[in-house]
Amino acid sequence: MDVVPVVSPNDLTRFIRLQHQIYRDDPNWVAPLPSDEKTRLAPGKNPYFEHAEAAYFLAREDGRDVGRIAASVDRNYDSIHGERQLAFGFLEAESAKAVEALVRAAERWGRERGAKVMRGPMNFTTNDDCGLLIRGFEEPPTILMPYNPPSYAAWLESAGMKKAKDLFAFRVPIPASPEQEIPQVTRIARKCSERHRIHVRPLDMKHFEEELQKVKVIYNSAWEKNWGFVPMTEHEIDHMAGQLKPAIVPQLALFAEIDGETVGFALAIPDVNVVLKPIRGRLFPFGIVRLLWSLPRIRTLRLMALGVKAGFRRRGIDAALVHRAAVVSHARGYTWCEVGWTLEDNDLINGLIEAVNGDRYKTYRIYERSL
The missing domain is CATH 3.40.630.30 (Gcn5-related N-acetyltransferase (GNAT))
Known part of the structure; x- marks a missing residue:
């Protein structure tokens, strides 16, 4: 399995479209509008990038895209909280193997920028949709709330992730x-x-x-x-x-x-x-x-x-x-x-x-x- 950075407009299109492959048989998934996704992932259109930077990665196996992840560092967060955080988000994958490879790629990118702790999923901060769904898979998400398959929690934990905080919806x-x-x-x-x-x-x-x-x-x-x-x-x-x-x-x-x-x-x-x-x-x-x-x-x-x-x-x-x-x-x-x-x-x-x-x-x- 290879993990490659997103470097071209075509790569970004593949990054966005991967969701449709992952959730094609899931009746509860709500597809975001591609134009909205492109806007929030684009440094020239999302004001988050005025104080942050990000990289996007695709996992590939046998000539297919099988996973994706975003890694970002936010100067505003670091200055306010006094730590060097790497946030990960936009995570999708077909297997635990893909999650492991994507997490390691994000870690390497973060370490190169001085990050000392990795947290997520956040797309890109807690002001955005964030958190991995671990309970309540029976219904679709409401507007601007995340959704994911039940398997992701075990896959992230296998990659070395531990609980930081739980969030509730009522x-x-x-x-x-x-x-x-x-x-x-x-x-x-x-x-x-x-x-x-x-x-x-x-x-x-x-x-x-x-x-x-x-x-x-x-x-x-x-x-x-x-x-x-x-x-x-x-x-x-x-x-x-x-x-x-x-x-x-x-x-x-x-x-x-x-x-x-x-x-x-x-x-x-x-x-x-x-x-x-x-x-x-x-x-x-x-x-x-x-x-x-x-x-x-x-x-x-x-x-x-x-x-x-x-x-x-x-x-x-x-x-x-x-x-x-x-x-x-x-x-x-x-x-x-x-x-x-x-x-x-x-x-x-x-x-x-x-x-x-x-x-x-x-x-x-x-x-x-x-x-």
Whole structure:
């Protein structure tokens, strides 16, 4: 088996298309749009590369591509966390042998750049889709969440990887009556909203750029102490917002304010994967028609973000945001919402999700290995 670097546009196309070979018989896989994949893998288009570099590798056997991996180093991560990390991601393989060869190739590339620890999968950071699915293979992934065959965990462990951190995803039913179905959260939301003068409002799409500035402040403040977190740059947040904007329902992009100051933010978006799954990554000739026709008919959500600004926690702001999201979601006809991912040891947020009848139905794992 040989492992070769991706060096040409044709190589990159093979790198992207390999997924279709791996998952051709998997009913739960959701094919990403090739244009989206090319954008995030391209240094000239993904702002991640303003502070990072990456290399892509293909495993080949008997003249066939049988695996792939990306290796990257992020100067921002290293400066914030005080260590030299090699992140691996975009992992796909047909065998344990291919995984072993790909991991060794990524390690060599990382060592050449001074990396001391290898972690992943991350595509490319914890701000992106990350983690290896180890529990919950029965259902397709929701938007921007990873998916992989059950065999990958054992193959990575055989290659010397150990658990670093587990991530949870919860399935939460949308309550028809918050007062009766999530009474604790409803009570806290109302009591704290009155005591602390919390005002929850929807995103104003007419002033999208101004609203985005508030999101930037909340996002980097709310997540700064989380394991593995790297603050997103201005360009990265702008880039992500541009990608998500077509799917945003303003009434489900919520700001919490106290005396005019924005102190919290929550974002739930329709699970576009419900529409993307049947078109298998092909927008043309008929995929785009199905996509446009189906978007208003999606009945599931993913809560992608729920954060409270440092200095304003434990005032019921998160409960106020969750309560409003529940009321709006039911009114708009949504039936359930995936909440995640969350860190396994984030007891505060995991407890809040369980208080709204959340069922932990998927677990993802970040692996690590010293170099």
